[in-house]
Amino acid sequence: MSSSPAVKLIAFFGSPYAHRAEAALCLKGVPYELLLEDLLVTKSELLLQHNPVHKKVPVLLHGDRAICESLVVAEYIDEAFDGPPLLPTDPFDRAMARFWADFIENKLTKPFFMAHWVEGEARENFEQEGLELLALLEAQLKGKRFFGGDRPGYLDVAASMLGPWRSVVEEVTGVTLVNDEGHPALCQWARDYSSFEALKPCIPDREKLLAYFMKNKEMYKAGVKAMLEQLQ
Structure with a gap:
């Protein structure tokens, strides 16, 4: 369990799915950098590079790892970082x-x-x-x-x-x-x-x-x- 390397989140204002990932980070107390996309205009090369399958936010960047899909991201955050558990222990x-x-x-x-x-x-x-x-x-x-x-x-x-x-x-x-x-x-x-x-x-x-x-x-x-x- 570690809070390093640096954590970045590719997101889009207005997306409840991106919020899920950001909420998981906040609840675990994980420092992160928010990278906001304007998906109504274009999709950045960063997004397309790290989520070539769905081409959607959120994408969690944890060092050289990229994790996609909001609930998958939430589970990853729960398991990869110290902090209050998101999922029950039972x-x-x-x-x-x-x-x-x-x-x-x-x-x-x-x-x-x-x-x-x-x-x-x-x-x-x-x-x-x-x-x-x-x-x-x-x-x-x-x-x-x-x-x-x-x-x-x-x-x-x-x-x-x-x-x-x-x-x-x-x-x-x-x-x-x-x-x-x-x-x-x-x-x-x-x-x-x-x-x-x-x-x-x-x-x-x-x-x-x-x-x-x-x-x-x-x-x-x-x-x-x-x-x-x-x-x-």
Whole structure:
């Protein structure tokens, strides 16, 4: 376990996936250099060199090693550096954290995202699916401040799109799936996550995040429309 050589993170402002990696670094207390890309303009040679497969952020650079994909990066950070553990020590609890992270990644994210950006009947269908899945996630917080217990951990990092990003996207699109009446635990979790001391350096400025999504609202709507057409 070592905190050297130097750590760099290739990221993009506005990306909840890049935030996962940065949040993991903050929670472990790992010093890092943030290399922000402007992916709406171009992809740098540095990014393409270190992630030639997906050509996406985040990419963690640890010396001469490059680690890609947000949840893979979070696990690497947990194992490679000293600091508070992100994953539970108990094998069963660790397996459950990975299970629910996969649930978020491969079950919840799509309908949650689509419900905010599509219109008409398609939105209603995605909203219904999203609400059913959110109820399952809400139940995982019963009696706990964070999914990881008293402090954020791996599953909290995986769920971070429901933190700072959720209220911004709701304001931009006018669609709300998560609310205090239906999801009191998730709403309180989002407030606690965004105000957790160790995460403050990487929580995006809300006004800046709101401006980014407002500026690129039509781009997101067009991208979602193209996705729907591919599914038909």
